[in-house]
Amino acid sequence: MSIPFASEKHVAIAAVRRACALTDSVFNKLVKNETLTKDDKSPVTVGDYSAQAVINTILSRAFPHDPIVGEETSSDLRTSSASSLRSRITELANQALGEDLALGEMREWGIGPRQVQTEEELLDAIDRGSYGGGRSGRMWTLDPIDGTKGFLRGGQYAVCLALIIDAQVELGVIGCPNLPVDPSNPNGARGCLFVAVRGQGSQQLTLSGSSPIPLSIPAITPSNLSFLESVESAHSSHSFNSRVSKLLLVQKPPIRMDSQAKYCCLARGEGGAYLRMPTGVGYREKIWDHAPGSLLVTEAGGTITDSRGELLDFGLGRDLGENFGVIAAGKDVHDDVLAAIKQAKLEEHE
Numbered sequence: 001m002s003i004p005f006a007s008e009k010h011v012a013i014a015a016v017r018r019a020c021a022l023t024d025s026v027f028n029k030l031v032k033n034e035t036l037t038k039d040d041k042s043p044v045t046v047g048d049y050s051a052q053a054v055i056n057t058i059l060s061r062a063f064p065h066d067p068i069v070g071e072e073t074s075s076d077l078r079t080s081s082a083s084s085l086r087s088r089i090t091e092l093a094n095q096a097l098g099e100d101l102a103l104g105e106m107r108e109w110g111i112g113p114r115q116v117q118t119e120e121e122l123l124d125a126i127d128r129g130s131y132g133g134g135r136s137g138r139m140w141t142l143d144p145i146d147g148t149k150g151f152l153r154g155g156q157y158a159v160c161l162a163l164i165i166d167a168q169v170e171l172g173v174i175g176c177p178n179l180p181v182d183p184s185n186p187n188g189a190r191g192c193l194f195v196a197v198r199g200q201g202s203q204q205l206t207l208s209g210s211s212p213i214p215l216s217i218p219a220i221t222p223s224n225l226s227f228l229e230s231v232e233s234a235h236s237s238h239s240f241n242s243r244v245s246k247l248l249l250v251q252k253p254p255i256r257m258d259s260q261a262k263y264c265c266l267a268r269g270e271g272g273a274y275l276r277m278p279t280g281v282g283y284r285e286k287i288w289d290h291a292p293g294s295l296l297v298t299e300a301g302g303t304i305t306d307s308r309g310e311l312l313d314f315g316l317g318r319d320l321g322e323n324f325g326v327i328a329a330g331k332d333v334h335d336d337v338l339a340a341i342k343q344a345k346l347e348e349h350e
């Protein structure tokens, strides 16, 4: 019998690897007019657009019937003033798609030398990510650059892809081009790839292609935690986390990092807990920001819920619904963290 999701895993790894090579190469050459500001005031770069074009091209060739819930749309690129952005995206995407085939990759996925997509085909590929999501059926969800602010700062960012079937995450692949391969050697080699398949565990590889290392979250006592949290205080509440850490007698400072790299670090034993409490401005979390990371954590033996202890629901559409925060931690400390959050909420209202 074949291993479940083996072909989806190969395709997703190939797509994320190629997109990471692209974003990594783009960073050093990014110029000012290659970044736009979206309606929600968040930044988007030629890197985000071309990575989405590359991954969607590969997914649509390998699995033509699968819908995609992707972050970006091409509407801002179709205006007459965006012609140089369009050319740059076409150049970058074709470069990434046209790289030589690596072991296990297939020309049928639209990749390999002399595979060329037109500008129009690539814009259409971006827009294949416009699916609305929902409770039933099979779909992919993609964040071509998660943590765009981190990417622009030269900090952490992640290329994130997940397969969801009937609202359950079955496969997650996250590429982190700037993440140190060995957490005990922060100045050493960078470029990690994380893969999780439901029921098959979580693994870390390198983007350059090393063999997989299985991941598991080690046991930890609450006072030894060091909370993983966003760099951006507008994305999650730093002050609430600091109250929770006082209640748990946490000694170590938080580890601040952009993107789903936080889930990857948690899965490989760093920090012990990731807290993402809302800042109270009505922001709804998106499924592409949590689907692959959540599977990576649970397959590494951890637990992920909202701040009330409810499971995240990936079947509500493009959003996760009303925002009660996201709490991911090792199994043994997750209850303690939830109890401290409950206490901190009570104190907040006193």
Ligand SMILES: Nc1ncnc2c1ncn2[C@@H]1O[C@H](COP(=O)(O)O)[C@@H](O)[C@H]1OP(=O)(O)O
Pocket: 042, 043, 071, 143, 145, 146, 147, 148, 149, 150, 229, 230, 231, 232, 234, 235, 236, 257, 258, 259, 260, 283, 289
């Ligand atoms: N107001 C907001 N609150 C929470 N998350 C946000 C908000 N605005 C954007 N984001 C998204 O938060 C995620 C980054 O989280 P973090 O700060 O933990 O790295 C990204 O997905 C970012 O989108 P994007 O994918 O465009 O970067």
Ligand SMILES: [Mg+2]
Pocket: 042, 043, 044, 071, 148
């Ligand atoms: Mg964005």
Ligand SMILES: [Mg+2]
Pocket: 143, 145, 146, 147, 288, 289
């Ligand atoms: Mg994101």
Ligand SMILES: [Mg+2]
Pocket: 048, 071, 143, 144, 145, 146, 147, 148
């Ligand atoms: Mg993004």
